Amino acid sequence: MGTRRSERQSGVDGKLPASGSSNGRVNIGRPKGQEERQPWELGLFWLLVAAIALATMLVLSGSVRFFAGDVNGSCLFMLSSFLQSLAAVLGIAFTLTLIALQLAAQSYTHRVIWLHTRSVVFVFTFAMLLLAMVFIAVLLASYRSIQSTDRHPWVDLAVVWFVSALVLLIPFAVRTLRLLAPDSIAAALLAGLSVKQLESSDTAAVHVRIGPVFDMARKAIVSRDERTLELLMAQVRRRVAALLADVALGEEGLDQLQRAVSPEFRDLGWLASDRGDIGAVKQVVDCLRELVCRAGARPDRRVFAEELNAAIGDIWKEASARFSDTAHAARLAELETSMSSCRVEISSVLDS
Structure with a gap:
């Protein structure tokens, strides 16, 4: 894509602040209602x-x-x-x-x-x-x-x-x-993604669990199946949030997790922009926003939050270019509204 650049954006609204305080809106533990249950x-x-x-x-x-x-x-x-x-x-x-x-x-x-x-x-x-x-x-x-x-x-x-x-x-x-349902497939795949795998730096084992889920998400974007994309993003959000809440996840495992999911999210956002699917762009950004807020509320997860915040900035830059013509003016305005909401929520959680 002509508008993509290799340099990382500082995020939706600049660098994340150094403080890890959170005004009480984000629960740092396991997300409510997202306990992992066996079928x-x-x-x-x-x-x-x-x-x-x-x-x-x-x-x-x-x-x-x-x-x-x-x-x-x-x-x-x-x-x-x-x-x-x-x-x-x-x-x-x-x-x-x-x-x-x-x-x-x-x-x-x-x-x-x-x-x-x-x-x-x-x-x-x-x-x-x-x-x-x-x-x-x-x-x-x-x-x-x-x-x-x-x-x-x-x-x-x-x-x-x-x-x-x-x-x-x-x-x-x-x-x-x-296992014919996309969210069940994603849940089964991501359930096997453990802190032990992340800490062992076994990139292949991590990719086997994460890669197919994002493959399904790409296919959903191409076919304009927003419901499937929503279900897949929900499963990714639950599992990543659970891993972030695990006290056993150290710096090495956190870095491995970031290198596994950040490029995938960028690619999804760029693909959604290429396909002219404003709904898919918003779903990817919404998933990233929740993870940024959750990770940014903890000082030891701030690096992870910075990377995902940079991914949001990259997606926004690409989407702005793709929807910049007159024919997409309404869609661009809708996307700008969504991104403004994203900035407000991230700032309310991360600003000290």
């Missing part, structure tokens, strides 16, 4: 895993019996039905996964595919399905040896694993469908 299906999944392990141990110890039928007749029919049902369920689960992967890659970015394939829910559910199928097939192949015994704990175990495989489909399906 309910993940809690259900671990509850089911514990129940499966307990039921397996009880069956193998002989404490619990689930089946007491005739091995020659009803048992063989039941096991055969189990095997056919599991084969059908495995096909459905596999098809659901392929559809989810295709939709995620086409709608957002291919870099979110691993959220599905590397999750413990995905791996354990498919492993349970395959294990139950193989185990039941072995029982059917060796039913004569089972018949010669008075007790049939292996048949009981087959019942437990069959039911377990079916029940595990509930959290699996819910999680797969939930």
Whole structure:
């Protein structure tokens, strides 16, 4: 872009003041209502895993019996039905996964595919399905040896694993469908961004978590999907605010976080200006403004606030150039109003 310059702007309204006082308007701790909560299906999944392990141990110890039928007749029919049902369920689960992967890659970015394939829910559910199928097939192949015994704990175990495989489909399906939503994808990606990663200066690991979220934001800007952009910016704001509030985040981690998000925000603002999307520019600036206010209220986060404030200045300069012609006079006036509001809010928090 012809109007971009490499030099950093001092921000929307000059350098941030040295004082870290904040007139009481900004809560420095974790943002209210933004506590990170695990999805309910993940809690259900671990509850089911514990129940499966307990039921397996009880069956193998002989404490619990689930089946007491005739091995020659009803048992063989039941096991055969189990095997056919599991084969059908495995096909459905596999098809659901392929559809989810295709939709995620086409709608957002291919870099979110691993959220599905590397999750413990995905791996354990498919492993349970395959294990139950193989185990039941072995029982059917060796039913004569089972018949010669008075007790049939292996048949009981087959019942437990069959039911377990079916029940595990509930959290699996819910999680797969939930990860079709952009904000859920962003939340899952950013949840893995930890202070430990930032402090270790593992740039690649940090980018794997942050990069796809901003890729989705760029795609939302190009397609003029302001709602998706709003959801993504909200997730970024929550996670970055939570990291800033973490007392374990030191100077090295803070610098790593700044180098990861500041260029991405600049690029989003510039892209929104290029596309003539005043709404997207305002959303990016609003997200930056909140983070600047939150970081600037703490002396040990002031460097981070300075960098993001400079990004706001760069975005404003680019937007002013893009909307400077007569045809965009109304949009420029609207943007100037938004930027004036941004200056007022930042000043009210950061000025001593």
